[in-house]
Amino acid sequence: MALLEARGVDIVYRPPLGPPILAVRDVSLSVDTGEFVGLVGESGCGKSTLGYALTRMLRPPAHQTGGRVMFDGHDVTDLRGEALRRLRRRGLGLVLQSGMNALNPVRQIGKHFGDVMAGDGSSRRGERQDRMRSLLEQVGLDASVLARYPHELSGGMRQRVAIALVLSLEPRLIVFDEPTTALDVLVQAAVMDTIRSLQRATGFSALMISHDLGLVANATDRIVVMYAGRIVEDRAARTVVTEARHPYTRALLGCYGDPRADSVELRGIPGAPPDLSRQAAGCAYAPRCGLAQERCWQEEPALRRVGEAWVSCHRAEEPEAAPTAEAGPAPGAATVRG
Numbered sequence: 001m002a003l004l005e006a007r008g009v010d011i012v013y014r015p016p017l018g019p020p021i022l023a024v025r026d027v028s029l030s031v032d033t034g035e036f037v038g039l040v041g042e043s044g045c046g047k048s049t050l051g052y053a054l055t056r057m058l059r060p061p062a063h064q065t066g067g068r069v070m071f072d073g074h075d076v077t078d079l080r081g082e083a084l085r086r087l088r089r090r091g092l093g094l095v096l097q098s099g100m101n102a103l104n105p106v107r108q109i110g111k112h113f114g115d116v117m118a119g120d121g122s123s124r125r126g127e128r129q130d131r132m133r134s135l136l137e138q139v140g141l142d143a144s145v146l147a148r149y150p151h152e153l154s155g156g157m158r159q160r161v162a163i164a165l166v167l168s169l170e171p172r173l174i175v176f177d178e179p180t181t182a183l184d185v186l187v188q189a190a191v192m193d194t195i196r197s198l199q200r201a202t203g204f205s206a207l208m209i210s211h212d213l214g215l216v217a218n219a220t221d222r223i224v225v226m227y228a229g230r231i232v233e234d235r236a237a238r239t240v241v242t243e244a245r246h247p248y249t250r251a252l253l254g255c256y257g258d259p260r261a262d263s264v265e266l267r268g269i270p271g272a273p274p275d276l277s278r279q280a281a282g283c284a285y286a287p288r289c290g291l292a293q294e295r296c297w298q299e300e301p302a303l304r305r306v307g308e309a310w311v312s313c314h315r316a317e318e319p320e321a322a323p324t325a326e327a328g329p330a331p332g333a334a335t336v337r338g
């Protein structure tokens with residue numbers, strides 16, 4: 001059953017200066033109870049904006065101008081203030097950002113737990129200490145971090161603390177917004193493993209936002225790909241590498257290296273995502289797509305069923321649009337030694 005369901009969500013930024021930006025357009029997405037979904041796309045595609053909308057944490061200048069969001073069967077689109085806080089206490093999700101700056105530098109880790117757990121009303125001091133220890137243990141940390149300041153911890157440890165803080169609220173849904181981006185690749189993989197095993201053990205639903213399709217394809221059940229504010233592909237994670245049908249998904253697959261290799265090839269996608277303050281006719285990806293035809297420039301493709309997946313590409317069924325074997329480095333490819 002869907003724990004979270006978004007239907008036809010539109011989000012516009014109305015900055016004080018400059019034109020409005022259509023950051024999210026007609027997005028429908030559901031996350032089942034206990035499901036772990038990856039949300040991927042390049043920077044600026046609208047992933048964070050969507051994550052904030054799904055957890056009702058969107059703030060001006062962003063405005064939801066269309067669509068509904070349902071949580072656990074309740075329409076939460078128009079909830080504000082106390083009604084929203086009540087639902088959050090009952091498990092409505094929240095966004096966990098990169099832990100690099102989520103922690104207050106002048107407060108010890110134990111104080112952070114005190115702040116977050118103060119609201120739960122229940123526990124006496126001793127009980128609270130026990131809970132902190134158990135939460136830290138779940139994320140692979142020792143209770144000695146409670147007495148330390150954020151700067152005394154490594155990036156990976158800070159991220160683990162941030163995860164433990166979120167877990168203390170017992171959410172039923174967590175949106176992880178690029179939680180490992182600032183970490184080096186091996187620590188990234190370790191933190192991702194921890195999140196995955198916690199998710200399996202605790203059973204919360206999760207949306208993992210990342211620009212790294214390779215990293216999340218290995219950790220999640222389902223992958224949703226966003227481009228220029230729209231969902232372009234939605235499919236089971238295990239079929240992404242072999243069966244992705246959208247040219248953008250396949251371009252993203254060419255963009256990651258094996259974290260265990262000592263030399264990682266970075267293959268960028270030529271060109272850049274479009275300016276979201278202007279809406280051109282046709283497919284937003286056409287200017288960067290090797291398969292674009294006349295029709296792609298005229299008509300925006302709808303997200304439609306293709307086999308087991310959802311894909312918005314006019315050419316999704318064509319054999320020439322199928323994944324190919326190693327296509328060789330794209331122009332501008334770089335090799336970085338790690």
Ligand SMILES: Nc1ncnc2c1ncn2[C@@H]1O[C@H](COP(=O)(O)OP(=O)(O)O)[C@@H](O)[C@H]1O
Nearest residue numbers: 013015021023042043044045046047048049276
């Ligand atoms: N505070 C803001 N004011 C105006 N535009 C914004 C703001 N935040 C984000 N945007 C625009 O919304 C679009 C989506 O941003 P975002 O959701 O942060 O993308 P992502 O998380 O995929 O990198 C971008 O084009 C960005 O320029």
Ligand SMILES: [Mg+2]
Nearest residue numbers: 047048049177
């Ligand atoms: Mg973002």
